[in-house]
Amino acid sequence: MSTKKRILIADDMHECILPLLKEQGYDPVYLPVIDREGILKIIGEFEGLIIRSKTAVNKELVDTGVNLKFVARAGAGMDKVDEDYLNEKGIKAINAPEGNRDALGEHAMGLLLSLLHRISSAHQEVKNHKWDREGNRGIELKGKVVGIYGVGNMGMSFAQKLRGFDCEIIGFDKFKGAFEGGFIKNVELDELMERTEILSLHIPLNSETRHLFDEAYLRRFKRMKVLLNTARGEILNTSALIKLLDDGTLYGAGLDVLENEKLAGYTDQEKEQLDTLTSYSNVLITPHVGGWTYESYQRISEVIAQKIKDEL
Numbered sequence: 001m002s003t004k005k006r007i008l009i010a011d012d013m014h015e016c017i018l019p020l021l022k023e024q025g026y027d028p029v030y031l032p033v034i035d036r037e038g039i040l041k042i043i044g045e046f047e048g049l050i051i052r053s054k055t056a057v058n059k060e061l062v063d064t065g066v067n068l069k070f071v072a073r074a075g076a077g078m079d080k081v082d083e084d085y086l087n088e089k090g091i092k093a094i095n096a097p098e099g100n101r102d103a104l105g106e107h108a109m110g111l112l113l114s115l116l117h118r119i120s121s122a123h124q125e126v127k128n129h130k131w132d133r134e135g136n137r138g139i140e141l142k143g144k145v146v147g148i149y150g151v152g153n154m155g156m157s158f159a160q161k162l163r164g165f166d167c168e169i170i171g172f173d174k175f176k177g178a179f180e181g182g183f184i185k186n187v188e189l190d191e192l193m194e195r196t197e198i199l200s201l202h203i204p205l206n207s208e209t210r211h212l213f214d215e216a217y218l219r220r221f222k223r224m225k226v227l228l229n230t231a232r233g234e235i236l237n238t239s240a241l242i243k244l245l246d247d248g249t250l251y252g253a254g255l256d257v258l259e260n261e262k263l264a265g266y267t268d269q270e271k272e273q274l275d276t277l278t279s280y281s282n283v284l285i286t287p288h289v290g291g292w293t294y295e296s297y298q299r300i301s302e303v304i305a306q307k308i309k310d311e312l
Helices: 017-023 036-045 059-064 083-088 097-116 119-127 153-165 189-195 238-246 268-279 294-311
Strands: 006-009 027-030 048-051 070-073 092-095 145-149 168-172 198-201 226-229 252-255 283-285
Touching: 006 036, 017 027, 017 294, 036 059, 059 083, 070 294, 083 092, 092 294, 097 119, 097 153, 097 198, 097 226, 097 252, 097 283, 097 294, 145 153, 145 189, 153 168, 168 189, 238 268, 268 283
Parallel strands: 006 027, 006 048, 048 070, 070 092, 145 168, 145 198, 198 226, 226 252, 252 283
Antiparallel strands: none
């Protein structure tokens, strides 16, 4: 078979993707443990590249992949993919937010409810033989104003999960007009900052959004009491978050992402910050698993295969 019909799968994918691609006439080569050096050695033989998050698709890799027609990211975030350079080279960039948006929406919902009703901290107290009803009195979501910063696939999914809780949902997205479904009120940034009580972040990481949420920016949210970040850790300044928690501005925070998720290489300052965050009973941290479920693992592969078929 011609090398122009070969696809390199350079990361772990659900097994269903292989027959789906073969049905389209492709020859998928599944090398989930290949490293970057190995990819660079052989990428010139392939028409397509499918990755997750371990491989940066930059100018070096794109120039080496002389036969590339598309690069597919098995997930939502494209911060490791130089989309501008791919476009310049006429190479299609594909991602699959539709594959894990429901998982992410449910996870954000779980973080929020656990924070408001002190589920995790109460459980830990009971494990330590402490039975404190008053100290674990909850806060209801009903009637609260939930602000969604970025109403793409993930923000919309979270909003859909919120609909049954009788809260008011407002959203800001600089690239969109009216939101589908009619259950999210589209507001300007000033109104989002003025009215939001629970803020959930759903924006991509890029040069504009990196460390966007520093202390000054966060304090512009006048009524915010709960902050959720299930997007990218680098959009939120950890030091700023700690300050708002320490001075009581925030009731709680739920994080599925951190500025630096490679804990083994932490500096002393990063270790201190993480130790501080994990010492708070009103902070929940999960290891970037918001969109990672048994169902999404398969669905992402199905979405990638379908998009290759539809868009190419």
